[in-house]
Amino acid sequence: MSSTTKTAPIPLSRKPREAVEPGAKTACIRTFGCQMNVHDSDRIRRMIQDAGYAEVQRYEDADLVILNTCYVRENAVDRVRGHLGELNRLRREGRVKRVALTGCIGAAEESAALRQTYDIDLVLGTHNTYELAEFVGLPTMRETYTPELPGTEGGHSAFVTIMTGCNYQCSYCIVPTVRGRMICRPMESVIGEVENLVAGGTGYVTLLGQTVDAWRHEGKRFCDLLEAVSESAPRVWFTTSHPSNMEDRTLRAIGERDSIVKRLHLPVQSGSDRMLKVMHRGYKAERYRRKIEVFREAAPDGTLSTDIIVGHPGETEEDHEQTLRLVEDCAFDSAYIFKFSPRQGTEAASLPGTVPDSIVQRRFLEVLRQVEQNAFSRNQRKIGNEEEIYIRHGSTEDGKAIGETWSGHAVHVHTDAAPGDYVRARIESAGPHVLYAGEVDTSA
Ligand code: 5AD
Ligand code: SF4
Numbered sequence: 001m002s003s004t005t006k007t008a009p010i011p012l013s014r015k016p017r018e019a020v021e022p023g024a025k026t027a028c029i030r031t032f033g034c035q036m037n038v039h040d041s042d043r044i045r046r047m048i049q050d051a052g053y054a055e056v057q058r059y060e061d062a063d064l065v066i067l068n069t070c071y072v073r074e075n076a077v078d079r080v081r082g083h084l085g086e087l088n089r090l091r092r093e094g095r096v097k098r099v100a101l102t103g104c105i106g107a108a109e110e111s112a113a114l115r116q117t118y119d120i121d122l123v124l125g126t127h128n129t130y131e132l133a134e135f136v137g138l139p140t141m142r143e144t145y146t147p148e149l150p151g152t153e154g155g156h157s158a159f160v161t162i163m164t165g166c167n168y169q170c171s172y173c174i175v176p177t178v179r180g181r182m183i184c185r186p187m188e189s190v191i192g193e194v195e196n197l198v199a200g201g202t203g204y205v206t207l208l209g210q211t212v213d214a215w216r217h218e219g220k221r222f223c224d225l226l227e228a229v230s231e232s233a234p235r236v237w238f239t240t241s242h243p244s245n246m247e248d249r250t251l252r253a254i255g256e257r258d259s260i261v262k263r264l265h266l267p268v269q270s271g272s273d274r275m276l277k278v279m280h281r282g283y284k285a286e287r288y289r290r291k292i293e294v295f296r297e298a299a300p301d302g303t304l305s306t307d308i309i310v311g312h313p314g315e316t317e318e319d320h321e322q323t324l325r326l327v328e329d330c331a332f333d334s335a336y337i338f339k340f341s342p343r344q345g346t347e348a349a350s351l352p353g354t355v356p357d358s359i360v361q362r363r364f365l366e367v368l369r370q371v372e373q374n375a376f377s378r379n380q381r382k383i384g385n386e387e388e389i390y391i392r393h394g395s396t397e398d399g400k401a402i403g404e405t406w407s408g409h410a411v412h413v414h415t416d417a418a419p420g421d422y423v424r425a426r427i428e429s430a431g432p433h434v435l436y437a438g439e440v441d442t443s444a
Contacts, residue, residue, distance in 0.1 A: 027053040027136075028062035032080060033070025035208055035239065036179075037103055039159040041068045044102065044132060051136035059087060060095045064136070071104035071174050073341035080105060084118040091119055098122075102129060107178035109344070126179050156420025157204035157235075157392070158197050162190050162225065166210040168242065170269075171279045171348040172312060172340060175210055182210075184217045187225055194232045203420050204390065205229060207238035213245040223250040230259045235390060237261040237408075243268065244282040248294045255298030262302030263408025264295050269309050271326025272319035278351075279312060285326055292330045303333040303408035308367055311340040311360030314353035320363050324370055331374040333409070334433065337367050372432040379430035382409060389413055389437065391421045405435070413437040 027048045031041040044066060045055065056062050065087055070076040080101075090096040100122040105111055107125030115123060122135050165180040166173075194205055207229060209215065215222040222245070230236050236259050243266055254260050266288075270276055273284045295304060308323060327335070339360050342349040355363075382405075389403035389411050403411045403423070412434055417423050425437035 021054070024054045025052055025064070026056045026062050027064040027066060028056050028059055029066045029068060030083065031068045032076055033068075033072065033104065035159060035206070036161075036164075036210070037068050037070060039161060039208055040103065040126070040129065042159075044068060044129065047129075047133055047138065048136055051133075051138045053136065059090055063097045064100065065096055065098070066100045066102060066132075069101060069103040069105040071108050071110065071178055071343070073338060073343075075341065077105060077110065081114070081118075084114065084120070088118055100124065100132065100135065102126075102132065104174070104178040108174065155202060156418075157206070158202045159206050159208045160190060160193050160197070160229075161185065161209060162207045162212055163209035163215050167214065168211065168282070169280055169347075171351070172309060172343065172346055174343040174346055177345055179210065182214060184215050186217055187220055187228065190225060191228055191232060194229050198233055201420075202233075204235040204237075205233040207236070210240060211242040211245060212238045213241040213247070213250060221247070223247055223253055226250060226260070227253055227257070230257045234259055235261060237263060239265045241266050243288050243291055246291055248291075251291065251294045252298045254295070254302065261404070261408050262299040262406060263305075264299075264302065265305045266291065266295075267307035268326065268330075269307060270312070270315075270319065271323035272315075273322075275312060275315055275319045275323075278314055279309075279348075285322065289326070289329060299407070301407045304330065305334040305336070306330070306332050307336045307338065309338050309340050310363040310367055311355040313340070313348055313351035313355070315340075315355055315363075320366070323367060327367060327370045328374065331378060332371055333375050333378055335367070335371040337364055337371070339364055376430070376432040379409070379432065379435055382407075382427045382435055383430055384427065386424060386426045386441070387411070387437070389423050389425060391415070391417045391419050391423065394419050403437075409435050411435045411437050413440065415440045 029041050029044060031037050049055070053064065059065055067080060067083060069080050087096055087099050098121045099119060101111060101114065101120050102124040104126060105114070106123045111123045114120065124131055163182055163184045165182045166176045167182045169176060197205060207226070213222045215225060226236070226238065241264070246266060254262055254264065268288050269279055269281060271285050276284060292304065295302065310320070340355070387405045389405055391401050391403045393402040395401040395416050399414050400412050401415050401417060403413050405411060410433070411427070413423060413425050415423050424441040425439065427435045428438040429436045
């Protein structure tokens with residue numbers, strides 16, 4: 001629940017396929033940013049494995065380092081600069097041979113400046129990842145970027161891209177510039193991939209896209225796709241949604257369909273109609289509140305999360321108060337709160353009314369406090385419930401695994417069950433971010 005949680009490098013979702021043989025070429029992939037990038041990294045991973053590279057976890061063990069980057073806020077770029085600085089040093093010592101920069105920074109003009117400062121051998125955007133194939137010695141692929149390229153395979157859970165790009169033009173957002181306009185993947189192609197994944201043992205499918213609920217294809221809408229997927233996969237979730245596209249029908253389907261996790265991520269950005277207009281979000285706070293009412297009615301026990309930006313140019317104290325009010329009314333179970341970060345090339349970067357840092361910081365903390373209070377009291381209500389828990393990450397040394405309830409709550413649970421397994425346990429305590437379960441019920 002902070003401005004930093006979304007941009008930290010994401011640990012590898014899977015271990016390297018094989019131990020590194022002496023003399024083998026090695027590559028290390030670091031992923032920054034959203035789940036879309038995690039998914040793109042999976043594709044990159046397959047490419048380098050096909051080219052005969054063994055994957056390693058540390059830069060100093062890698063011949064080739066691939067930084068798959070995020071450009072959505074400046075702190076994401078700062079982090080990448082830090083990594084590039086370290087890579088320059090390792091190169092001087094001869095411990096890393098080549099560096100490739102991919103993802104959203106690669107698609108932005110910023111990459112030219114980074115290239116002048118750091119040793120980077122290859123820069124790729126989001127639409128020409130296939131050029132990496134040539135770089136790693138595979139026959140050149142001629143496809144352009146399309147959501148049809150299958151993603152993760154064989155894992156207990158998998159992402160399935162249903163659309164790429166975004167047709168909105170939010171004042172602050174660089175995504176439409178670096179990811180392009182929306183392309184929707186045909187329904188048969190999505191269902192085909194889901195069926196293959198499920199046949200291969202995947203038990204949890206997450207439908208992925210910048211605005212998944214804007215998905216449309218040959219007269220079908222997102223809810224049709226979600227319903228079809230929920231019939232093929234045992235457990236389904238989707239992210240991210242846009243309030244202007246979210247249909248009540250979809251919200252009701254979340255509540256009605258057993259295989260859909262009752263968890264909704266619906267970014268609101270601000271509670272002030274004035275700011276929502278400046279941001280070009282296309283809805284008013286009242287409409288957002290109504291959507292949330294429908295969701296809470298459909299899935300009373302479900303979890304709701306959001307994204308909020310504080311300190312967008314022109315945000316007044318009154319606007320901020322309205323955000324606090326909306327946070328209280330919607331009682332979010334969690335929120336990603338971001339301090340506005342000007343992105344060159346977006347409208348907001350040149351708007352007047354910069355909010356001083358000290359005020360942004362105070363507003364950030366006020367929103368955070370409000371979110372945490374609500375989340376804490378909602379989580380407390382789960383205590384005593386016996387829950388079916390899907391294990392997302394197996395237990396660490398302390399014996400604690402991380403799981404997810406059907407209501408979408410994160411749970412720490414003592415079990416040696418493997419990722420993808422289900423266990424039953426009673427919730428014994430709760431913090432603002434996670435629930436803690438007691439002994440696993442082995443009688444079930
Ligand atoms: N500054 C701060 N936050 C931003 N986001 C997108 N662009 C910016 C920006 N320039 C946030 C939005 C979006 C989330 C992924 O990142 O809240 O929903
Ligand atoms: Fe960015 Fe707005 Fe598109 Fe979301 S809907 S990706 S915030 S432009």
